[in-house]
Amino acid sequence: MNYLFENANVYRNGRLSEGSVSICGGVFHSGRARTSFDRIISLKGYTVFPGFADVHVHFREPGFSYKETIRTGSLAAAHGGYTAVCTMPNLNPAPDSVENLRPQLEAIRRDAAVHVIPYGTITAGEKGTVIAELEELAPYVVAFSDDGHGVQRGEIMHQAMLRAKALGKLIVAHCEDNSLLRGGYIHDGAYAAAHGHRGICSESEWGQIARDLELVRETGCGYHVCHISTKESVALIRQAKAEGLDVTCETCPHYLLLDDSMLQEDGRFKMNPPIRSKADQAALLAGVQDGTIDMIATDHAPHTIEEKSRGLAGSLMGVVGLETAFPLLYTHLVLTGKLTLERLVELMCDDPRRRFGLGGTLQEDRPADFTVFDLNAACSVDPDTFLSMGRSTPFVGWPVQGKCMLTMANGHIAYCDPAIAKELDL
Numbered sequence: 001m002n003y004l005f006e007n008a009n010v011y012r013n014g015r016l017s018e019g020s021v022s023i024c025g026g027v028f029h030s031g032r033a034r035t036s037f038d039r040i041i042s043l044k045g046y047t048v049f050p051g052f053a054d055v056h057v058h059f060r061e062p063g064f065s066y067k068e069t070i071r072t073g074s075l076a077a078a079h080g081g082y083t084a085v086c087t088m089p090n091l092n093p094a095p096d097s098v099e100n101l102r103p104q105l106e107a108i109r110r111d112a113a114v115h116v117i118p119y120g121t122i123t124a125g126e127k128g129t130v131i132a133e134l135e136e137l138a139p140y141v142v143a144f145s146d147d148g149h150g151v152q153r154g155e156i157m158h159q160a161m162l163r164a165k166a167l168g169k170l171i172v173a174h175c176e177d178n179s180l181l182r183g184g185y186i187h188d189g190a191y192a193a194a195h196g197h198r199g200i201c202s203e204s205e206w207g208q209i210a211r212d213l214e215l216v217r218e219t220g221c222g223y224h225v226c227h228i229s230t231k232e233s234v235a236l237i238r239q240a241k242a243e244g245l246d247v248t249c250e251t252c253p254h255y256l257l258l259d260d261s262m263l264q265e266d267g268r269f270k271m272n273p274p275i276r277s278k279a280d281q282a283a284l285l286a287g288v289q290d291g292t293i294d295m296i297a298t299d300h301a302p303h304t305i306e307e308k309s310r311g312l313a314g315s316l317m318g319v320v321g322l323e324t325a326f327p328l329l330y331t332h333l334v335l336t337g338k339l340t341l342e343r344l345v346e347l348m349c350d351d352p353r354r355r356f357g358l359g360g361t362l363q364e365d366r367p368a369d370f371t372v373f374d375l376n377a378a379c380s381v382d383p384d385t386f387l388s389m390g391r392s393t394p395f396v397g398w399p400v401q402g403k404c405m406l407t408m409a410n411g412h413i414a415y416c417d418p419a420i421a422k423e424l425d426l
Ligand SMILES: [Zn+2]
Pocket: 147, 148, 149, 174, 226, 227, 272, 273
């Protein structure tokens, strides 16, 4: 099927301008006669972006398909405008060898609606004691991570960095020092003190980042920090970059838009790391503005309704995010003047793709990975509209502007709003 989408506002090479997007045989291909297209669709009033890329999602298959599957997770990604996502390895089996990765690769081949690229683990079973089969995994995985757990022993991280560097792969670190957790489950701040909850101190995150940066100095390994949430983490990474270390990091929409004064006694406000203080939130926003923070990931982490129904103390950690990230950030950071739209697209697309080698731009002869938004459509966050099996989000009822109308991945329609489906005769 050959498509011509015309009269749109198109984001190309870092800026928006009026234009069209033509797709022939699944790749971008301009300069063809109008008669060669099977479908010509006007996107007047809509904006075309290269597909977003999320380097941190949990699709729960294999092992926990009652929470999410490759199919439902990738459909949720498409509904959020994403065409490439990287799946974290806290699965059963954990992908610590090619044999244990195979069930996920098969599910991806069978069911993925967008590009799904798995992580391999750093250590066997993410247990932190024996390094995984990094060399045999390398051709199949985007990078190595023990996400969900910090690697507690510095000497294990040191060895893993040496082996990852030799393979030209990144170490992607969930930084969490277990010895500092003391049973905490929300931020160790004013809300925890006022409501009698056990807190997680900021040092449990930044202390392990500081340790790892020293190991990066020694090994020269490419290193990426997951979901940073504290002001100290921002300062450490800013300094490491100034030193010239090969370091990048991500944060998530909930750390940029919430602080612990906004917590409620509800499991949908619980994730790891926790929502921190106003000062942390401000430092993260400054980090996003000045480039210290390279990308925004969602840490999309679905659980069942029951698993999220036990309040702050008893619920499992994790919230969904793929279907709300762009509308939330566009509405509450771009329309409020805190970020430009161009910077937001860099954070959600250009920079993660570059760092993780994911490809996907609106360039000639490249696979057609793009998304179309109506930036004027306004609504409020409603989990009943999600394609994810997960429903738990702290943003229920938040006003948002920006609605995904169409997402195409690898030249195939991965998500389509009914209004466009009609025009496409789908
Ligand atoms: Zn994590």
